[in-house]
Every structure is written in structure tokens, then in C-alpha cells.
Amino acid sequence: MRIVLVGPPGAGKGTQAAFLAKNLGIPHISTGDLFRANISQGTDLGKQAKSYMDAGNLVPDEVTIGMAKDRMAQPDAEGGFLLDGFPRNVVQAEALDEALKADGLKLDAVLDLEVPEDEVVKRIAGRRICRTDSAHVFHVTYNAPKTEGVCDICGGELYQRGDDTEDTVRKRLEVYHSETEPIIDFYRAQGLVVTISALGKVDEVTERAMHALKAEKTA
């Protein structure tokens, strides 16, 4: 399956994407993770992306679209993929459609994770992520690790993302409403959107998502 995951920052896209990709046997492709990996490796691409990310803005399309296409062209993504954080505006959505069309392919579904705005700010401000595996996500109150600062799953160091501060979160939400939300209408016009609530326990949301995707597949 070829799936796009959309939802505001803090909806749990990264967490859900990791479980869904595993269940569906397809790679999880996160442009945010690709940028962060480039930043920690000190690449030119990472240097270009950093200031935009720190300010809560989108990295320019020229950089982002090329990087996403390169990743989708890897052999593990031949049979499908789950995109998390891409596309993030209509230009990127059009570029993705074009790239798939050129290979005679198309998306199967766009999974829209819905979450109230006040919940988003609470979730992000307390979020802590494992340096070893970004799919290991904790929260200081809602999902506290047994030992502060240490990942329960692999013992890695937990850290707060530089763009998870309250001011940057508000900026990222603004960008989500103005730039990213319009892609939901873009995909709705193609009959691809399935919306589910992202509230509740992680496994409940995963189950809801799997159910919605299966229903979409057999529709």
C-alpha cells in the first residue's frame, strides 16, 4: 500500500507510523527524521534545513521534494510506503502525484489523524524522544519512562526536540493550518481521505487506523 499520514504536529504521526508500517510490512518514511539525520551528520542538506526547522517553518520545496523522491526510490519502498510528514503543502502533493504517475502508480489512502488543538500543545511540550530510535516516544506526564531521561525500550538517551518548545509549536500549528491542511481537500477530491480520531491510547489509535485502512482497501 502507498499511504500518506497527515495531522497536526503532536497528533502522534511518528508513533502511529512506526506501528502501522510494521503491521503493513512497508517502510516508514519521515521527512522530519530524514532532515534530523542529515543535521546530526552535518551534511549540506542538514545545514540548509536547520534554520527553517528551528523556526517552525517548512524547509523549501526544492530541497524537500528531491530528498523525499530519493528515499521513495530505494528498493525497500518498491512495494509501498507510509509517508509521515510529506507532503506538507499542495506543491509537494502535486509533485508526489506526478512522480507516482510517471511510474504508473498512485496512492491508496490518506490517513488524517484528528486531534483538538489544546491537546496538541500539551502533548508536544512534554514529549521526549529517544536518540537511538525516533519511534520510541515518551511524555513526561502521559507516558513517563521508568527512569527519567532514559528510553524504556532500548536504554537510549531521551531528549526534547529543539522545535518542541511552546513558541515553535504555535508557529508549526499556524503553518499546518495555512500550508498543510489544504492538502486534505486536494486528496478529498481524489476520494482518498480517511479521518480518524487520534485521541486515546496508542494501541487503540493504531487499531482504529488499521480498521480504517482495511475498509478503504476493500471499498
Ligand code: AMP
Ligand atoms: P516533523 O518531524 O514531521 O514534525 O518535521 C519537523 C520539521 O521538519 C518541520 O517543522 C519542518 O521544518 C521540516 N519538515 C519535515 N517535513 C517537511 C516537508 N515535507 N516539507 C517542508 N518541511 C518539512
